Amino acid sequence: MRRFSALFLGIALLTCSLRLVSRAQTPATQQNTGKENKNDAEEGEKRFRENCGRCHMPPESLSPREVKAVVRHMRVRAMLTAEDERLILKYLAP
């Protein structure tokens, strides 16, 4: 039984470490991701103006905690595409 616990703990630690490592980024990857994020945010701003501005003025401020619900709400209501949703999220909560 004790052996089983030790084995389970070992597997758990290994799995979590692998998960962390797989999510961790090398400096080169981070640089690329940074550039991609910037491009996404610029495209997101464009789509925000094209789509949201069709109906209303944007609210003066939105906190990152509110953004996901607001954009999901708008995806359904204003027929945003999945790509619009992703990019607008990048723009509003980079």
Place this chain on the structure above:
Amino acid sequence: MSHCEGQQNQPIAPSAERDEWMNRASVALFAILWTASGLRAQSDPPNVPILSGAFAFIGSTTAGATTYQPILAPVLVVPIGDKWLIESRADIQGFFAREGGTTGPYNGQFLASLDYLQVDYILNAHLTITAGRFLTPFNFYNERISALWIANLEDSPIIFPIGTRTSASSNGGMLRGVAISRPAWSLNYTAYFSATSTTENLQSGRAAGGRAGIFIPRLGLEVGGSYQRFLQNGDSNQSGAYVVWEPRQIPLDVRGEYAHSPGGKGYWLEGAYRLASSRTVSGPVSRLQVVARVQQFFKGNPAPEDLLPSADVNQFDFGLNYYLPHDVRLNGSYGRAYSSAGNFNVWNFAVTYRFVFPAWPGEKQ
């Protein structure tokens, strides 16, 4: 003696107890680490419910009869996971008017209604399934710009009741989404069915219909059409078309709708221009918006429940909106209606405060 008591009374060997403790600790540690390892690289914003909406106070004088309406329209949005959304909007309003229309003391009453309470399931990039009570998607005014904090003029268009009977909301199911999405254009659609409901505050008509629109981002142009088959009080067809144009270069919004029904047909066309060189607020003057709307209605064979005028009407409206800081808007408008039943003036004044905040406690970011 119960089964549990029997278990509790059994002697437990020290080593077995230790193993049990080790097992529990391992599972707990695994759960904590798993969660933490997931959170570490989490970049998506959190799924936090929000409470949004607006509070407005509207004063209106139509053909000499003055009314006052304080209105609270809260919107609750609850995202669940990546696929689900629950959204709801209620309308709680007071209505104060003179007893004799233009004379006598003011009397008032409070009314409440549920505009929508729907569950959305985003099946894939092209299809969202909606069930519950939703705003009837006929043309675009009702669904997209009828909200207090969005509409440029307080009065809804004369043709608004066409395609939105009986309460502008439907109880049933709806499919919607973007059927085709290209960089240069996209095609959106809705198809729905609604059942009859006479329950107080939840009224709806039995109807089926749909809408399709094409959006061209480069031009800021969307055009579309709607159809509805109203399946009660003798079946009837309603059809409509709409246009929304927002040129990129100037802060001008042009919107219009046409609708046709056995009760009558008509159109409205509205232009709204912000006194700015671009769409961003750059000074006090850029917060001012000038709005003008023309509309015509041609009577058909309206039934009382159609909520349409009993005579032809031509009307123009002119308004000024001022967008103050902190999402407060002042709105004033004047309109003149010309009708064979009599000409009259329409004056409106409104203050609207729009709010949005998280509906769940959490860390400030």
